[in-house]
Amino acid sequence: FNLGPEFELLTGIDHRKLSVISHYYAHALSVHCITDKNPDVYIVLDCYGDGVRSWSVYRDDNLVDKGLFQENSLGEEINNMGRKLKVYADHDVEIAGKVMGLQSYGRIDLDYLAQSKQYDMWSVRDLYSFDRYAEYKGDPLVAEYTALDWARTVHHQSSELLINFFKKYAKPEETIFYSGGVAQNVIWNTELRKHFPNLIVPPHSSDEGIS
Numbered sequence: 001f002n003l004g005p006e007f008e009l010l011t012g013i014d015h016r017k018l019s020v021i022s023h024y025y026a027h028a029l030s031v032h033c034i035t036d037k038n039p040d041v042y043i044v045l046d047c048y049g050d051g052v053r054s055w056s057v058y059r060d061d062n063l064v065d066k067g068l069f070q071e072n073s074l075g076e077e078i079n080n081m082g083r084k085l086k087v088y089a090d091h092d093v094e095i096a097g098k099v100m101g102l103q104s105y106g107r108i109d110l111d112y113l114a115q116s117k118q119y120d121m122w123s124v125r126d127l128y129s130f131d132r133y134a135e136y137k138g139d140p141l142v143a144e145y146t147a148l149d150w151a152r153t154v155h156h157q158s159s160e161l162l163i164n165f166f167k168k169y170a171k172p173e174e175t176i177f178y179s180g181g182v183a184q185n186v187i188w189n190t191e192l193r194k195h196f197p198n199l200i201v202p203p204h205s206s207d208e209g210i211s
Contacts, residue, residue, distance in 0.1 A: 028044050028177060030209045040175050042178075042179075043055075044178075045180045046182060053066050053069060054069040055073075064169070067121065072122060075181050081099055081155075082098060096184075099155070103151040105148050108149070109149050109150075113156065166196060178199055179205040
C-alpha cells in the first residue's frame with residue numbers, strides 16, 4: 001500500500017510502517033469506544049466501502065460473510081429512494097436520514113406490503129424498485145402521486161428484512177455490535193431491539209466514527 005512521497009513529505013511518516021484495515025472492520029471496532037462488553041457478532045451495514053462491499057458480518061474477529069455493492073446495498077437503495085422523492089442534501093449520505101422522516105407522511109399499502117415480504121437482503125434492490133410499484137399500481141401517474149405510500153411501505157418492510165437478516169447471523173440472546181451508516185435509522189433499530197435486546201449501536205455509527 002503506497003501513499004506516495006507527498007504523504008511522507010507532509011507527515012514525516014514512513015508509509016511502509018502503516019497498516020491499512022478494512023473500512024467495515026473499522027466500523028465494527030468503533031463500537032468498543034462506548035462499551036466494555038465483548039460482542040458475539042459484529043454486523044456492519046453501510047452504503048458502500050472497501051470499494052465493493054455493502055455489508056459485512058464478523059464473528060471472533062473473522063469475516064464470515066459480506067455483500068457486494070454492485071449487487072445490493074440497502075444504504076444505496078434508501079438514498080435512491082430519496083432521489084426519486086426529490087430529496088436534496090449537501091451530500092448524498094444525508095439523503096437517507098431525510099427519507100427516514102419523509103416516509104412517515106405516507107400510508108402503508110397493505111397489499112403492496114404483502115407482496116414485498118418476498119424480498120430479503122440479497123434482493124433489496126427489487127424491494128426498493130419504483131418500477132415494480134408502478135407496475136403494481138397499474139398506472140405510472142398514479143404511482144407518482146402515491147410515491148410517499150411506496151416509501152412508507154418499503155421503509156416499513158425493511159424492518160422485517162433486517163430482522164430476518166440478523167437472525168441469519170445472530171441468536172436473540174447474543175451481544176451484537178451494529179454500526180455503519182444504515183445503523184443510524186432509529187426506526188429500524190427500534191424494531192431490531194425488540195428481537196435482539198443486547199443490540200449495541202454507537203451514536204457515531206456513520207463514517208465520522210471510524211477514525
